[in-house]
Amino acid sequence: MNIDKKLVIIGGGPAGHSAATSAARRGIHVTLIEREILGGAAHLLDCVPSKTMISTGAAMSFTNSLSGMGLEEREAEVDVDALTSRIESIKSRLSTDVSSLLESQGVTIIRGSARITSVHAVHVDCADGSQIDLEADDILVCTGSRPRIPEWVHPDGDRILTTRDCYPPRIFPESVTIIGSGVTGVEFAHMFASFGSKVTLVVSRQQVLPGKDPEVAAVLEDSFLSRGVRLFKGARAIAIEKTELGVRVVCDDGRSSETTHAVLAIGSIPNTENLGLEEVGIALDGGYIPIDRHCESNVKHIYAAGDVSGKLPLSSVASMQGRKVAEQVVGGPKGPHRHLDYDKAASAIFTEPEIADVGLAEAEAFASGRKIRVTKVPFSSTAKALINNDPRGFVKIISDPATGEVLGGSIVGSHAAELISVIALAVTANLKVTDIEESLLVHPALAEALAEAAE
Numbered sequence: 001m002n003i004d005k006k007l008v009i010i011g012g013g014p015a016g017h018s019a020a021t022s023a024a025r026r027g028i029h030v031t032l033i034e035r036e037i038l039g040g041a042a043h044l045l046d047c048v049p050s051k052t053m054i055s056t057g058a059a060m061s062f063t064n065s066l067s068g069m070g071l072e073e074r075e076a077e078v079d080v081d082a083l084t085s086r087i088e089s090i091k092s093r094l095s096t097d098v099s100s101l102l103e104s105q106g107v108t109i110i111r112g113s114a115r116i117t118s119v120h121a122v123h124v125d126c127a128d129g130s131q132i133d134l135e136a137d138d139i140l141v142c143t144g145s146r147p148r149i150p151e152w153v154h155p156d157g158d159r160i161l162t163t164r165d166c167y168p169p170r171i172f173p174e175s176v177t178i179i180g181s182g183v184t185g186v187e188f189a190h191m192f193a194s195f196g197s198k199v200t201l202v203v204s205r206q207q208v209l210p211g212k213d214p215e216v217a218a219v220l221e222d223s224f225l226s227r228g229v230r231l232f233k234g235a236r237a238i239a240i241e242k243t244e245l246g247v248r249v250v251c252d253d254g255r256s257s258e259t260t261h262a263v264l265a266i267g268s269i270p271n272t273e274n275l276g277l278e279e280v281g282i283a284l285d286g287g288y289i290p291i292d293r294h295c296e297s298n299v300k301h302i303y304a305a306g307d308v309s310g311k312l313p314l315s316s317v318a319s320m321q322g323r324k325v326a327e328q329v330v331g332g333p334k335g336p337h338r339h340l341d342y343d344k345a346a347s348a349i350f351t352e353p354e355i356a357d358v359g360l361a362e363a364e365a366f367a368s369g370r371k372i373r374v375t376k377v378p379f380s381s382t383a384k385a386l387i388n389n390d391p392r393g394f395v396k397i398i399s400d401p402a403t404g405e406v407l408g409g410s411i412v413g414s415h416a417a418e419l420i421s422v423i424a425l426a427v428t429a430n431l432k433v434t435d436i437e438e439s440l441l442v443h444p445a446l447a448e449a450l451a452e453a454a455e
């Protein structure tokens with residue numbers, strides 16, 4: 001089926017390539033413009049390289065604790081060159097896969113930098129020096145984001161780093177101060193600690209992971225403290241000075257941390273400059289493009305998805321938004337349909353222990369006065385956790401006491417990011433705790449804790 005409509009997509013990250021393949025499959029003529037690498041910052045700079053390093057760090061921790069598995073202890077050591085080529089090969093494999101998929105769906109890919117010149121036109125400065133003007137029925141902007149750098153920090157790529165300067169790793173810092181204790185900050189603290197760096201984490205509030213379940217944050221804090229990570233709670237970094245050792249991060253409460261390196265992890269800002277957005281009438285909000293439930297901006301036919309939309313900065317959300325845009329440009333959903341509900345997005349934090357959650361949080365329910373039922377089961381009650389020699393963590397399910405409907409949950413422990421899918425499905429499909437409880441699950445498996453928590 002060919003639909004005589006042209007969709008031009010600016011940015012080939014998760015939002016852009018999902019929208020492209022999904023729209024092309026529906027018969028739309030799709031052109032995608034990417035100025036760097038297909039797969040986006042997610043593959044090149046953020047999600048994939050950080051998770052690759054975290055997974056190597058986890059292998060190292062595992063190897064260094066083999067006696068618990070009945071094996072002789074061995075000291076694993078990092079091979080920086082091998083790790084670098086591992087990261088590079090994963091990145092290029094994923095990018096090639098995206099490119100092949102787009103080509104197989106008939107998407108036209110243009111390498112270059114694009115900007116909107118009118119509601120139905122896009123100009124591209126191509127990588128080969130040429131220029132192209134494209135016509136479009138609809139335009140999707142999904143140009144992603146980049147690390148936020150406050151004016152008092154001057155990253156030099158050597159001692160003062162943004163998260164994007166950390167890989168491929170040239171060396172591993174002997175000691176590092178991480179500024180910021182949100183998801184990225186704690187993941188980097190965990191990552192460097194697993195490779196043996198002495199880590200100090202500057203935590204501006206009284207708990208790491210502000211906004212997350214305090215019980216979950218407490219487990220992570222305990223794990224950090226037991227691994228020698230210093231936590232500067234209630235401290236805001238206000239300056240970074242160069243010293244003989246490396247850097248000194250100065251905090252507003254008078255404390256300071258002197259380490260060989262400092263890493264900035266205080267959020268991101270959207271890539272919405274020089275795209276011609278204001279010129280076509282798009283009203284930005286703090287640099288983000290406000291969107292409606294169909295991901296359409298205030299200007300009809302111009303959509304935004306992914307980090308630029310200011311919703312949840314997650315690859316998974318970006319991809320889903322991209323698919324929703326594709327659905328919308330062919331005239332809206334056909335058949336049964338669910339609007340994107342950002343409150344039901346599952347997310348994970350790849351630390352030690354791993355953390356994942358979805359839907360309503362306990363604290364949120366108490367704050368709103370909503371009656372909930374909370375059931376919590378430790379992994380230590382499952383045979384699989386003992387077999388894996390890792391009985392830490394728990395599963396918590398939050399449900400409606402009157403109807404049994406699953407409203408949310410959190411998981412702390414091995415494979416939390418995989419296991420949360422069960423609760424995420426239940427939350428999205430309005431399933432009841434009995435639906436989980438009555439599922440015939442595998443034994444021995446960590447998922448048995450889910451069934452128990454659902455009882």
Ligand SMILES: Cc1cc2nc3c(=O)[nH]c(=O)nc-3n(C[C@H](O)[C@H](O)[C@H](O)COP(=O)(O)OP(=O)(O)OC[C@H]3O[C@@H](n4cnc5c(N)ncnc54)[C@H](O)[C@@H]3O)c2cc1C
Nearest residue numbers: 011013014015035040041042046114144306307313314315
């Ligand atoms: C350290 C870190 C770790 C993360 N880990 C996770 C994780 O584990 N799980 C998760 O779900 N999310 C994770 N994220 C978030 C995730 O990376 C982003 O939410 C995701 O990349 C957003 O996708 P996107 O399509 O909006 O943008 P991007 O992936 O940033 O892609 C945007 C693309 O647009 C291109 N572009 C920009 N401007 C132009 C232009 N003018 N013309 C042409 N092309 C242009 C860029 O080159 C880029 O390739 C992490 C983020 C960080 C910082």
